[in-house]
Amino acid sequence: MTKVGRNSAVGPDKFPAAILKECKEQLATPLYIMWRLSLDSGEIPEIFLRQSIVPIFKKGNKDDPANYRPVSLTSHLIKVFERVLRNGMVDFIESNNLLNANQHGFRKGRNCLSQLLHHYDDILHIRGESANADVVYLDFAKAFDKVDHVILLQKVKRLGITGKIYQWIKSFLSNRKQHVVVDGVISSSAEVVSGVPQGTVLGPLLFLIFIDDMSDVVLHSKVKLFADDSKLCKKVSSPRDHDLLQEDLNAVLEWADYNNMELNEDKFQLIQHGSLA
Numbered sequence: 001m002t003k004v005g006r007n008s009a010v011g012p013d014k015f016p017a018a019i020l021k022e023c024k025e026q027l028a029t030p031l032y033i034m035w036r037l038s039l040d041s042g043e044i045p046e047i048f049l050r051q052s053i054v055p056i057f058k059k060g061n062k063d064d065p066a067n068y069r070p071v072s073l074t075s076h077l078i079k080v081f082e083r084v085l086r087n088g089m090v091d092f093i094e095s096n097n098l099l100n101a102n103q104h105g106f107r108k109g110r111n112c113l114s115q116l117l118h119h120y121d122d123i124l125h126i127r128g129e130s131a132n133a134d135v136v137y138l139d140f141a142k143a144f145d146k147v148d149h150v151i152l153l154q155k156v157k158r159l160g161i162t163g164k165i166y167q168w169i170k171s172f173l174s175n176r177k178q179h180v181v182v183d184g185v186i187s188s189s190a191e192v193v194s195g196v197p198q199g200t201v202l203g204p205l206l207f208l209i210f211i212d213d214m215s216d217v218v219l220h221s222k223v224k225l226f227a228d229d230s231k232l233c234k235k236v237s238s239p240r241d242h243d244l245l246q247e248d249l250n251a252v253l254e255w256a257d258y259n260n261m262e263l264n265e266d267k268f269q270l271i272q273h274g275s276l277a
Contacts, residue, residue: 011075017076042170122233134234135272138232141262153169219251221248236274
């Protein structure tokens, strides 16, 4: 996780990152006391659960909201503790091999390239057996925004993350509010009822925990994941193999429905590597 830069934009609490950089020795003890109390009580001050959404123009008609990318700004102060908590959670999860090996997103030593190399190795291995490699590329609709908090917390607990850390994560996901900031004008606040908190340190890790068990329902194909970008690869040498790939697709759709996620079936893409019909 990249550290916050000195000139990073401030969150709703208006506390600048430069102060943390310049006064880190003086702030270390009071920050420790504050976050120690927060962890022990399982409570997080309201100001740290707010998010400022800043729309960044991409291209096209400036009057069309769809042409803006929302950037979420959160407090640098809570990010300090999030990094501490995330490091401990990652050490626990990785040392116990609790995440699927086919997940390459937001993990140390894994990236887009490692996922691509593994995927191509699967295809070359299948083609070396004189079979087709059928690959279905899946598409989630606003995956990070649709994460169900109740289901996510159940999965956090199933990993063995309990006690004070679990309670703190529960508070971290609860009672969150966000507002939009345009040219210094702030909108009224709205409650955030779903999704992993954008602009946070813990958000990506929580999403990996949420989506991890999708791989468990795929019984006949190989799954490759980079966060929510996912694909199924199946060795096809007979009509029966097509049926098995379809069974895996159906299982993923059922998983999405059970977890209150949405897949854009119209955006699925199939690439067939080989010559068999």
